[in-house]
Amino acid sequence: MMGSNGGRWALLGAATVTAVGVGRAVARRRRRHQPDEQDGWYVVRRGVTVDRPIEAVIGFWTDRERLDRALAEWATLEQIDDEHWRCVAPDTSGAGTEWRAELTVTGPGRLSWRVTDGPEQQGTVALVPAPQGRGTEIRAELRYRSGPVRRALGLAGGHEPDLRLRDTLRRVKSLIECGQVIDTRHDPSGRSRAQERVTDKMRERLSTGGRA
């Protein structure tokens, strides 16, 4: 009688210790995966390496046709003067509203942007020569207002600004390096239309936030 009670208590104790341990490990992992926070802003820094010299990368930004293709489906750009641009993009959460942002060239190979109409967001882009003649590092810093729950929902739903930033960097890299962003949606398959819709959803998940 005593023995079996003791066994139960030991089991309960072990289970509690395990649960606490697992909980702490999960919490620690989540903390490590949270972006930095500064003055209430989430700050994420993402970079991509483009196998071209800085001048070629700047050339891309001044080539309207290629730039429009990079932003296709997401945004339009309008130049106001030498240093200022205006960007209009649909709200990524799919609410059907529009964002407006202002872009300012702040130096050679540097620019900053700020959303003027839409959720609070701002950021900078800097071009840095990559070591070993590996081309140019495009380093972007994005600041936005969010919270742990919103970020988790955004990551799950694929509309977290961080994911969008990674996608943009990947598209830009691909366009500069090989002139296109490859796409295999709607290639031939033996799928019915309903199956194709499900597959498209999966394709989107497999491409959103991916890095080159």
Add this chain to the structure above:
Amino acid sequence: MRALCWEGVGKLKVRDVPEPTVRADGDIIVKVRASSVCGSDLHLINGFLPAMREGDILGHEFMGEVVETGPGVRRLAVGDRVVVGSVVACGGCWYCRTEQYSLCDNSNPQPVFTEKLWGHSPAGIIGYSHAAGGYSGSHAEYVRVPFGDIGAFKVPDGVPDDSVVFASDALPTGWMAADFCGLTGGEVVAVWGAGGVGQMAARAAQLLGAERVIMVDRLPQRLAAAANRLGVETINYAETDVLEALREMTAGRGPDACIEAVGMEAHDVGPAYAYDRVKQATRSQLDRPTSVRQAIMAARKGGTVSIVGVYAGFVDKFPLGAAMNKALVLRMGQMHAQRYIPMLLDRLATGEIDPGYLATHPMSLEQGARGYEIFEKKQDGCLRTVLHPA
């Protein structure tokens, strides 16, 4: 058009599907004349790489005729007879510039799966699941080839379709396996797996200077084909202890280089193999690394182990201690098709390499499912089934 589609684990069916169209400046459309099955397809068909969708068209080792070119295509014209590398490469990134085409940065539009699994996403591969970009495969009448100028190569006249088709994958893979061995002349090279890739690796090792090549397999017909065609020595692991045999054949040293051309569904005998089968069946390990283990144990001290059999995930009982303490060089990877194909086509034209004998079972596209069955079960002396959609 007709195409051989994956319909669920272990199920293939020929279906009517829409024809591909040129979608980017660099695209070409190839009318497929020969499209080979490949051992790595079996991992996809059998659900070991869980990124297939019902309706996906299989096939990545093929040749055919260019029937349409995008406005940006410069090197090729309609009517050209071409062989196409399985690996899609953009030609413009650092990896392509340094001829590491299977690591291309820009050819996998769906990089998340492999990024999570492997840390980074390598190149896309035609007809090789959604992990490798979701490209439609070549077991079809027509196939779209992106970056046609980079990935498709004009075939010399006089080399038959069923020979040159292997310049798409089996031959460059085998060549790269031998290239990894850093042969300088006179070496003893052991090759695990006497399938198409293994036999091409053996031939490449001979051409790159190996004095002796020893092939390991369990299928007498395959070993006999290798011995007759290539003049290699053979070990049947079902009858012989491989490690002992290799040690004796090399007077105690062990092979200078070991090439593994088997992959994640390796067979073996004995209790360790039973353990691997159980772990893989219960998905507590993705790959069965039987032949890699053996290669590491067999290699001479300071030797090279070159892995071109396909592995996907995590393995158990990996003899890292042996590799470390014997100071082995481990090299591995998907082949850099575009680096090797032009050189290999020259060698095909001169007859130095003749992979045509691998095509033991030419079949129509409609017989595709049966073709894979014969290939998987190694019936009727099958080395490769080659489908002819046209």
